[in-house]
Amino acid sequence: MKRLVLVGGGHSHVAVLKSHGEAPMPDTRLTLVSAKRHAPYSGMLPGLIAGHYDYHQCHIDLVRLAGYARAGFLEVEAVALDPKERLLFLAGGERVEYDILSIDIGSTPPTFGIPGxxxxxxxxxxxxxxxxxxxxxxxxxxxxxxxxxxxxxxxxxxxxxxxxxxxxxxxxxxxxxxxxxxxxxxxxxxxxxxxxxxxxxxxxxxxxxxxxxxxxxxxxxxxxxxxxxxxxxxxxxxxGATPAAWLRSSGLQTDAAGFIAVNPCLQSESHADIFAAGDCAGVTGQPRPKSGVFAVRQGAPLSGNLRRALAGQALDPYVSPPHALALISAGGKYAVATRNAWALQGAWVWRWKDWIDRRFVAKYQRLYQN
Ligand SMILES: Cc1cc2nc3c(=O)[nH]c(=O)nc-3n(C[C@H](O)[C@H](O)[C@H](O)COP(=O)(O)OP(=O)(O)OC[C@H]3O[C@@H](n4cnc5c(N)ncnc54)[C@H](O)[C@@H]3O)c2cc1C
The missing domain is CATH 3.50.50.60 (FAD/NAD(P)-binding domain)
Structure with missing residues (x-):
């Protein structure tokens, strides 16, 4: 059995879990390490703050999704990595061995060294x-x-x-x-x-x-x-976005901003057995905003390439479109839609965004709610 370890239950990794649940990767033991049981869907966060949604409407339950995928689940933060020994270190002192590791742990806003x-x-x-x-x-x-x-x-x-x-x-x-x-x-x-x-x-x-x-x-x-x-x-x-400090000290190649440098196959530029997606990754030659939309788009190609890597097959490069539709909510049930040089606004834009966002979360929730 090959050990595939996913770190972080971000927007790309939920797609990997879904894919493994639908068609298990052969001879693979899958484990998800996540700091938290519930993964928030970023698109609905402003709506949660505004009171349009409750907590469970905009979160995916990773314990239950991992159950659907027949994956192990460890609710603990990863704190360090030794890529030479293929070891992931967890808060609390445990360590997890892997054959293939995939990282989707998001980012946090930079503090710029500003006092206080x-x-x-x-x-x-x-x-x-x-x-x-x-x-x-x-x-x-x-x-x-x-x-x-x-x-x-x-x-x-x-x-x-x-x-x-x-x-x-x-x-x-x-x-x-x-x-x-x-x-x-x-x-x-x-x-x-x-x-x-x-x-x-x-x-x-x-x-x-x-x-x-x-x-x-x-x-x-x-x-x-x-x-x-x-x-x-x-x-x-x-x-904005800054990477987790432990990535810098992990020995993985990073981009200028400190995010894991990956090739278009979402594979680490320095370590062939490590993959990364979402905010924590920087795809060489494809600068993109740190946004949930791009993390979502990387889910399917990441899944496919993890499968190929486990099977010893050639990987498939993925180029994400440089521009994405942005649906920006405005407090009440009103939003602005924009892409490239056009923008539209109205209550109907909010209803459109609401439909897209609910559909995304429901795609995962229904896997374990039946
Ligand atoms: C207020 C706000 C609103 C936003 N609205 C939008 C929007 O409308 N549309 C949009 O596209 N983007 C939006 N974004 C940006 C969006 O949140 C991120 O780009 C997106 O969440 C990145 O997805 P990800 O998969 O990289 O990581 P995340 O969604 O952040 O997921 C990372 C996961 O990894 C886990 N984790 C973190 N560290 C560790 C660790 N060390 N060990 C184990 N697990 C760990 C976390 O618990 C988390 O569940 C918004 C951001 C903010 C702050």
């Missing part, structure tokens, strides 16, 4: 720490005056609008500040989408501080590099 950030902000990821912190904030909503979010990408914009929407429904009306060091929000999106969402932020009274960089965070205060400061009750940190 590790101690005083609530990072948007991991989502398992964001959700309790958010519920803690809701519990003291009546006393809130201002809430700041740092990061002007799609996740920051969606989160600020979702939080404001939910707190208003809870009867609280704190002010919101969205701080970004880019000249405008949504810098990687087309100008039409940017304008639509900027208008929504303006209409909802969100104060956008574009082109301004955070210098330090203290309890109750965000200091900006231009000398200004904002008094706040909470700071959410939504600044």
């Amino acid at each position: 950030v590790p101690e005083h902000v609530i990072p948007a990821k991991p989502i398992e720490t964001l959700l309790p912190a958010w519920e803690g904030l809701r519990a003291r909503a009546a006393g809130l005056k201002r809430v700041a979010l740092v990061g002007g990408g799609a996740a920051g914009v969606e989160l600020v609008l979702a939080m404001q929407y939910r707190l208003r429904r809870d009867g609280a009306v704190p002010g919101f500040d969205l701080i970004t060091d880019t000249p405008f929000v949504l810098p990687s999106h087309d100008v039409k989408a940017r304008r639509m969402l900027q208008r929504i932020l303006d209409e909802r009274g969100v104060r956008v501080h574009a082109g301004r960089r955070v210098a330090a965070v203290e309890p109750g205060r965000v200091a900006l590099e231009d000398g200004a400061s904002i008094d706040v009750d909470a700071v959410f940190w939504v600044t």
